[in-house]
Amino acid sequence: MQPTSSMKEEFLKKWQMGLQIYRPLIDNTSVSERRKAIKLSADVAMASLRKGTTCWSRALIQKTATEDNFLVRQMLSGIKAETLINKKLPKVMCHRKIVRRSKKILRRRQSRSAIEEVAAKARKLVKKKTQGLRNVVPGGEFMSNDVLLIQETLDYIVSLQTQVNVMRSIVDAAEAGSERTAYYLGKLKFAIEDG
């Protein structure tokens, strides 16, 4: 499970499309506005790779739509944008509380061996960490099922790696290009001044 070159290509194309949409704005706005535009286009591009098949990508699209509805609609094909933006995410499962309470009652009735104690503690720790995951994965708060959460996390990480990979290549190339250009321009200037 690695970012494939086709994923990277697709991400780049979609991201470029988003930046094109922002072009008239980018030329005339502040650095912070530009930065927001770049990041939002990158996020929608990353989410659209999954074509709405994963929970995290739908959640990310909805979240971005609240910040810039216009961009999201433009970047996704017209009809799809409507369904993705308006699709209701499942409500948080409130039966979790009931399950917890009944588990507590069951625990009180059972006496546990030392091994069971250790296993229970480990499970508790894992539960705590999966809660941390819910905070960083888009839409995590709607994933009460731990199996689903980790499956989504795996996919989300590969997509993030794709996003970072492509953005890093572009930025490095652009910076290197400008440095090299500046270097040669400097050399040229020096040579001219020297006569």
Place this chain on the structure above:
Amino acid sequence: MSSRRSSRSRQSGSSRISDDQISDLVTKLQHLIPELRRRRSDKVSASKVLQETCNYIRNLHREVDDLSDRLSELLASTDDDSAEAAIIRSLLNY
């Protein structure tokens, strides 16, 4: 008495299945995260893997923010006619 026993075993039975699923997925996570992949030992606990996963995702978020910053600085020069502007424009298909 028997009902309690059977309910206990039923509960542990179903949780055993999802425990296996989860440990399988956690192994997949371990292979995905550079920090843990490097160590190559399979003695990393599930909670450690999940913790590192959180950290890794947060780092990736930070990196995207940083790259967005750098790019927005670079784009500041696209309106002039410098060679740098031309490079960035071609990279972004402007």
